[in-house]
Amino acid sequence: QVQLQESGPGLVKPSETLSLICTVSGGSISDYYWTWIRQPPGKGLEWIGYIYYSGSTNYSPSLKSRVTILLDKSKNQFSLKLSSVTAADSAVYYCARATLWFGELLPMDVWGQGTTVTVSS
Amino acid sequence: DIQMTQSPSSLSASVGDRVSITCRASQAIGNDLGWYQQKPGKAPKRLIYAASSLQSGVPSRFSGSGSGTEFTLTISRLQPEDFATYYCLQHNTYPWTFGQGSKVEIK
Numbered sequence: 001q002v003q004l005q006e007s008g009p010g011l012v013k014p015s016e017t018l019s020l021i022c023t024v025s026g027g028s029i030s031d032y033y034w035t036w037i038r039q040p041p042g043k044g045l046e047w048i049g050y051i052y053y054s055g056s057t058n059y060s061p062s063l064k065s066r067v068t069i070l071l072d073k074s075k076n077q078f079s080l081k082l083s084s085v086t087a088a089d090s091a092v093y094y095c096a097r098a099t100l101w102f103g104e105l106l107p108m109d110v111w112g113q114g115t116t117v118t119v120s121s
Numbered sequence: 122d123i124q125m126t127q128s129p130s131s132l133s134a135s136v137g138d139r140v141s142i143t144c145r146a147s148q149a150i151g152n153d154l155g156w157y158q159q160k161p162g163k164a165p166k167r168l169i170y171a172a173s174s175l176q177s178g179v180p181s182r183f184s185g186s187g188s189g190t191e192f193t194l195t196i197s198r199l200q201p202e203d204f205a206t207y208y209c210l211q212h213n214t215y216p217w218t219f220g221q222g223s224k225v226e227i228k
Contacts, residue, residue, distance in 0.1 A: 045157075045165065045208055047217040060216040061122075094164055106171070107155055107212045111164035 002027030004095050004112035012089075012119050018082040022095030022112055025076070029053060033098035034078040035108060036069060038091040046091075047107075050098060051078055085119045092116050123147050123211050127220035133228040140196045142223045144209035149189045153213035156185055156194045159222075160205045168207075169194065199225070 008020035022034065036048040049059035051069040059067045068081040082089060093115055096108040124147040134140050144154065152172035157165040167176050169185035172192055182197040196203055204227055209220040 044221050045210075045219040047210075047219070058215060062216070096164075101170070104153075104171075105212065107210055107217060108157075108165070109167050109170070109176070111166070114164050 002097065002110055004097065004110060006093060006095050006112045006115040008115060008117070010116055010118060012085055012117060013121050014086055014119055015084055018080070018085050018089060018117055018119070020080045020093055020095075020115065020117070021077050022079070023075070023077050024097075029071070029073055029076050029078070031100070033100075033105060034069070034071065035096045035098050036080045037094045037096060037108070038089075039094070039114075040088075040091045048080065048082075087119050090117060090119045122216055123150065123214050123218050125209055125211055125218050125220040127207075127209060127223045129223060130221065131224040131226060133226050134199050135228045136199055136201055138199045140199055140203075140225060142194045142207055142225075144187075144192045144194070144220050146190045146192075146211055146213075148214075150211045150213035152188045153211055154185075154187070154192050155210045155212070156183075157208045157210060158203075158205045159208065165208060196225075201227075 003025050005023045012018045030053050033050045035050040051057045051071050066083045071078045095112045097110040098107045126145045128143050154172045156169040159165040168179050168183050173185045184195050186193050206222045206224045
């Protein structure tokens with residue numbers, strides 16, 4: 001049973017870079033799309049982007065200039081970096097898996113528990 | 122971006138009721154839609170994929186229908202554990218976009 005676990009600082013200063021890691025256990029990182037989603041306090045869900053096992057990425061245009069998602073196959077981990085953060089980036093950040101189903105990419109069947117990141121000085 | 126509009130935004134219902142939530146897309150998305158359930162403090166859980174396919178392990182009282190621009194999530198007989206917020210998600214066009222959520226509360 002694959003499990004995902006987010007880790008990283010819970011507090012980031014404005015203008016700095018938010019960095020999170022998602023560790024994948026109980027399964028292979030191969031052949032899946034690894035995704036980040038966030039949810040500001042009391043608000044809805046926002047898709048940030050994903051990375052495929054091959055290393056190809058797809059980012060939300062609204063965040064593309066500030067986002068980098070990387071994959072570390074040796075550690076079965078993928079990561080999120082969000083630069084130049086402001087208070088608007090405060091949210092619960094989730095990592096999740098997307099899968100191929102008969103050649104079609106289906107979003108997020110397995111999720112991490114989420115980690116809260118607050119942007120404040 | 123494709124806008125996903127859910128209705129209602131909230132509803133009150135009783136155990137045993139039949140509940141339906143609608144999700145409308147600002148442009149046609151085929152059947153590229155999923156439904157998620159989220160309880161307070163927890164990660165979302167996928168209920169439905171490809172508009173009408175039931176996720177393994179999800180009770181059969183949940184069903185999805187629709188294609189194109191209008192989709193529906195139906196809970197046939199509401200159970201106490203179903204009180205939660207429900208989100209639709211389109212993955213036809215990037216960026217993937219969620220509806221704003223529909224909160225199902227106890228009457």
